[in-house]
Amino acid sequence: MEIKILVDNTAKGKFLAQSGFSAIIKDEDSKVLFDCGQNDYVLENNLKLMNEEDDFDAVIFSHGHYDHTDGFTYFIEKYGENLDIPIYIHKSAFVDRYHGDRYIGIDENIRNFLKSYKNLKLVEDPVKISENLIISGTIPRNNFYEREDFEKVENGQKTDDIIIDDMFVIVKDIILSGCTHSGVINCVEYAKTLNEVNGIIGGFHMGIASENYINQVKDYLKTQNFRLISPMHCTGFNATKELSDMAGFKFGHVGSVFEI
Template identity: 30%
Template sequence: MKVSVLVDNSSEKNFSCEHGLSLYIESGEKKIIFDLGQSDIFLDSLKKLNGKIEDVDYIFISHGHYDHMGGLLHLNHNLIREKVYISAYSIGTFYYKKFGVTKEISPSDLVISRAQMGHKVKNTRDVPVEIDENIYLLSVTKEKSKKNKFYKKYLDDMLVDDFVHEMFLIIREEGKYYIFTGCAHCNILEVIDRVKEVFNITEIEGVIGGLHTRSKIYNLGQSSEFARSLKEKNVKQLILGHCTGKLFRSYLKIKLKNVQKLSAGKVFEI
């Protein structure tokens, strides 16, 4: 499997970066884009890496936040209708609340209208949706938390976001399983456990993407427990970026060793 980084919070020389994520995955004969960042940077990176958007078989959107689906604005309508897959629950309004300040983190209305053209996946938590042979989308039940920061709008109410709209891409290649994550708001530890249970396996070859762990670095006890738990999950490769946080990724690398850095322009053979 070959994974090329189109968008990340950091970049290699001659590549642009932004707060977002987009990965170009070549598995067998299939070409996949996972997430689109927030602008047209993914297209520029794809071109620099000698890829063509017309050759892509599937485009998956992990969840309904601007930094993962904003790039829809730069795809033509036919391509969206044919190749884009997004959770039906991602078509909504989402918020982030911190220190009493509420910020909308949905993409623009125009992006949402384009998302409506794609294949809307009616995902059910903890039950995989088979898109193609060896390609699955999976949503995982979010653990309850007293520190809620994410919300969604339902009618005229603002509810705690349960992240039913967040989907993980699972690819099986040569008997090995890879998990692609946009942000893992529901906790990557829970995701790994659920993938093992669903597919009846004991190890994961790779976890690639964002873990939404930036804040954990400020709590040493929490960081240590997370690293210990992750080490026990038997994941061979961790290729992390975006919302993982630079400091926390460095911490995990010290503790686990098998951690690599996502960066726009990087190419991984895994």
């Protein structure tokens, strides 16, 4: 199997970088898109630069934040109602979301398209969509993790948003995460109840994390003896630097290819 990073905050060579995340998951007979980045321009151009077609067998959204969903505009504009592949998203992903006064939820046009989409798969419990690909569903939060001050609108009022729709996928034996809003330790511990796990790549959501929490995550990961650790997107410079001396560490960016 192969995971190819399509959108990320950093890029190498000819590829385009943008805050957000998207990855292509290839198996022998399938090609799945995990997240779409934050706009169609970057998604489309990185596909072209990688000589990748948009012939996906499914799309999976990790959660309902714009920098993981709004690149889906590409598929709406190109295929519209002719699009007919399974799209997996958590059932709680469609709320209005804010970080301070800034709207950070799914674009309204995308949200409306998905809500009426004939092949939409609403997820809450784990879903095994192929022999080598499992969608986590809702992640239990039994271990400490640091949160940001995200909010959502319910009944006309802003309330705390813990981003309950946060999900990862297990690709063979590697966790692929969009943002890990549930906390790295919670994600790994839950993944181990679903499948054998030997690594984690994607966003670790530690961009503004305390030094104590970064060290807690590092100490935990040391106990896992993973063969692959690749923090990207929202992990942040300080956390990435701290994790970079670990066995299995690989710096990830747009254009990175992981053979699983």
